[in-house]
Amino acid sequence: MAVTKIKPIKSTLSRALDYIQNPDKTEDKILVSSFGCSFETADIEFEYTLSQAMDKGNNLAHHLMQSFEPGEVDYQTAHEIGRRLADEVTKGQCEYVLTTHIDRGHVHNHILFCAVNFVDHHKYNSNKRTYYNIRNISDRLCKESGLSVVVPGKSKGKSYAEYQAEKAGTSWKGKLKIAVDALISQSVDFEDFLRRLQGAGYKIKTGKYISCRAEGQERFTRLKTLGADYTEEAITERISGKRTRTAKAPKVERKGVTLLIDLENSIKAQQSRGYEQWAKIQNLKQAAKTMNFLTEHQIEQYTDLENRIDEITTASEQAADALKGVEKRLTDMTLLIKNIATYQKTKPTYEGYRNAKNKEQYRTAHASNIILHEATAKALKAVGVSGKLPSVPTLQGEYVKLQEQKEALQSDYWKLKKQVKEYGVIKQNIDSILRLSREPERGKEAER
Structure with a gap:
């Protein structure tokens, strides 16, 4: 998961550039990159572009931060994701300096880009719409790199595959299927199977249909909704050996x-x-x-x-x-x-x-x-x-x-x-x- 935030730089541009390029945080500046400028002279090059601004405003630059889940990504991958994020946000029209900090428990990127582009010298408009675009780009890049993405309304990240599966309503069912298939071979009868399923962390609700709920799952899942091989009768037959699981359909x-x-x-x-x-x-x-x-x-x-x-x-x-x-x-x-x-x-x-x-x-x-x-x-x-x-x-x-x-x-x-x-x-x-x-x-x- 990568969390993003952005803030304007209205003064002390050189101080902000010095901070993000701190050798102690960037592996002695190995993890420092730039576009459209040299990172050693970025403040002067930013100021020259700013002097040609067509729009009013006191923003000198924008400071974009991208923080990754602890232990989820190595610093080379994080730096490459940061570079791709900076390229897409600035569209190849703004000078920027990118650094990756590895001095804390989590790897994070700092992207400082000029508030004025050097093509037509208009200023970057930072608002809710452009921020959501940044967040969407970051999520897509994380997904493409096999990292987790931020799920709306949740504080914890989920892998993209898990998020898509849960969004489609199949994640909990998929896990339940795996648990059922594994426990059938260990059970002597249906009651023993339910006890083992409960021991695996599932809450069991009996009635007309058997339903299960894993820890963290909001609603119960009826076993019969998993397919024809997962009804109470089918599971009983599979335990006794009278029935085998239906083979996956071959390619047409x-x-x-x-x-x-x-x-x-x-x-x-x-x-x-x-x-x-x-x-x-x-x-x-x-x-x-x-x-x-x-x-x-x-x-x-x-x-x-x-x-x-x-x-x-x-x-x-x-x-x-x-x-x-x-x-x-x-x-x-x-x-x-x-x-x-x-x-x-x-x-x-x-x-x-x-x-x-x-x-x-x-x-x-x-x-x-x-x-x-x-x-x-x-x-x-x-x-x-x-x-x-x-x-x-x-x-x-x-x-x-x-x-x-x-x-x-x-x-x-x-x-x-x-x-x-x-x-x-x-x-x-x-x-x-x-x-x-x-x-x-x-x-x-x-x-x-």
């Missing part, structure tokens, strides 16, 4: 038979056994929608559907990679434009310093501009820019074209992502329909 494979005909036959079979059983999995309206989709997209075989899903998934991944590539070029270009513009503006001052008779006195009087010029010269050299500098207006024109390309790629990506989801739902519906029609046969096989 369709060859040769037209998929639409196969679906129609399966639905008819469900209706002949009773609509109630069928309605628990899919209703007829959803089935009709599925069949219409197959007709509209000219999908005749199950393998055709799988091939189409593979094609769309591949196209979606390629679009995502292309989009990331354009976003990376946009970020590189914004930094290049910023550094060239700063270099050119500070060049006269720096040349005056080089020609000054009393260099020490001149440097003291013009320290900020000299430091900025040296920092931007170093940054340009790092990306291979030397000699005659590229034209800023030309770069800005290329930036506009890249931005248009990005918007087109985003549109394609979201369309493909929507199709991937749509085809996934259709496949899930088909698998459910075809699998249902075979359940009675599997049940008969299990009883033999």
Whole structure:
């Protein structure tokens, strides 16, 4: 779990930067990173960007903190999550310094980013909406790294898989199923089974149906709701050896038979056994929608559907990679434009310093501009820019074209992502329909 909070820096910017870069907290500054600036001169570079602000306001920077559950994450992973969080929040348009502190019981990140972006020099608007966006990004990054996420209304974090399962109402049932399956093999009869289940920490409620509740669970769960193998009668038979647990349904494979005909036959079979059983999995309206989709997209075989899903998934991944590539070029270009513009503006001052008779006195009087010029010269050299500098207006024109390309790629990506989801739902519906029609046969096989 990572808890986030953000606060504005209205004064003492250099002091705030010094605090988050404390060598004793950051493994002697090994866990210090920056973007759009050098962390050694971040205060001067922030101030230069702030001097070009288009909006009023007294915020110099924003201090974003991200704290992890004790013992849940190593500092390298925490630092990488912090970098990705900073990149998404600032969108590659604000200088920032990121540090990871490891001096306490829990690893935590500090992200100090400039209140003004260096692209159009507008200020970052910190409010409830932007904070919720930060929290959502942090949760997603934690989920992608296998960490826990913050569950709304709860103080304790849960793993993402556990949160999703509990949200779907399956977490407690899943644990109960595991407990029941394990205890059946140890029990001599149903009463012994209930005693063992109680000993495992479950409260038992008897009546028309047997219900159980684990510690921390709000409501009782009826055993029969776990499936046909978990009714009182089925458990008794499983204990005595007269019944074995129904095997998991095999993967559905369709060859040769037209998929639409196969679906129609399966639905008819469900209706002949009773609509109630069928309605628990899919209703007829959803089935009709599925069949219409197959007709509209000219999908005749199950393998055709799988091939189409593979094609769309591949196209979606390629679009995502292309989009990331354009976003990376946009970020590189914004930094290049910023550094060239700063270099050119500070060049006269720096040349005056080089020609000054009393260099020490001149440097003291013009320290900020000299430091900025040296920092931007170093940054340009790092990306291979030397000699005659590229034209800023030309770069800005290329930036506009890249931005248009990005918007087109985003549109394609979201369309493909929507199709991937749509085809996934259709496949899930088909698998459910075809699998249902075979359940009675599997049940008969299990009883033999």
